[in-house]
Amino acid sequence: MVMGRIRKACVVAAGVVALAVVPSAALATPGSGVTATILAKGTSEDGLKIRTKGRTDVVVRTITIQPGGTTGWHYHLGKLIAVVQSGTLTRTMADCSVETSTAGQSFVEPDGARHVHVGRNLGTVPVILYVTYILPEGAPLSVDAPDPGCGT
Numbered sequence: 138m139v140m141g142r143i144r145k146a147c148v149v150a151a152g153v154v155a156l157a158v159v160p161s162a163a164l165a166t167p168g169s170g171v172t173a174t175i176l177a178k179g180t181s182e183d184g185l186k187i188r189t190k191g192r193t194d195v196v197v198r199t200i201t202i203q204p205g206g207t208t209g210w211h212y213h214l215g216k217l218i219a220v221v222q223s224g225t226l227t228r229t230m231a232d233c234s235v236e237t238s239t240a241g242q243s244f245v246e247p248d249g250a251r252h253v254h255v256g257r258n259l260g261t262v263p264v265i266l267y268v269t270y271i272l273p274e275g276a277p278l279s280v281d282a283p284d285p286g287c288g289t
Contacts, residue, residue, distance in 0.1 A: 170206025170258070173198050176267075192274035202226070202264040208256040211279040215272030217246040224264035227257045233287040253282040255289055 175198045193215070202208070202224070220243045228236045228244075231253045238244050246252065258264040270278055 168207050168209035170203035171200065171208055173200045190273075194270070194272045194274050194276065196270040196272070196278065198268055198270075198278075200264075200266040200268055202256065202258040202266075204258055204261050204263065206258045206264075208279075210253055210255045210282045210284050212250050212253045212282055213246060213248050213270065213272070213279055214276040215248050215270060217271070218269045219244055219246070220267045222265040222267060224258060224262050225260045226264045226266065227259050228254050229257070229287050229289045230254050231285050233285070250280070250282070253285055255284075255287075257289070 175196060178194065178196045199222075219238075221238045221240050223240050225240075226238045228238070230236065231251060236244070246254070256264075272278070
């Protein structure tokens with residue numbers, strides 16, 4: 138019982154400091170040079186004390202984007218919290234604005250199709266992210282999307 142609470146606390150703590158940008162297998166705008174590993178997964182039924190609408194999945198994973206790699210355009214059905222462990226992540230948003238996040242920085246990605254984005258590693262070292270997804274139960278980690286006209 139104590140170990141279960143510790144595990145849940147670790148998942149929630151990681152969720153406070155992590156987020157992600159890797160799309161699913163079939164892409165409208167293909168990704169490349171990206172790998173990911175799920176570190177932990179739970180549901181709202183596991184006793185997490187997070188206020189959500191309905192049953193929720195919480196997934197924590199690490200994502201590596203090699204130099205020159207891209208996630209492809211995508212969006213998420215739930216919120217994400219990410220921490221950049223190394224490298225510089227360059228994200229182009231739906232309005233074609235560009236945001237960069239460097240090692241030690243974190244960011245939150247909002248949910249929904251109007252928040253389509255692409256993540257790229259324009260640097261010379263791998264980008265490593267720790268990402269926590271807070272998603273409706275059973276939702277995919279990401280949904281493929283076309284380039285909204287940004288030409289990236």
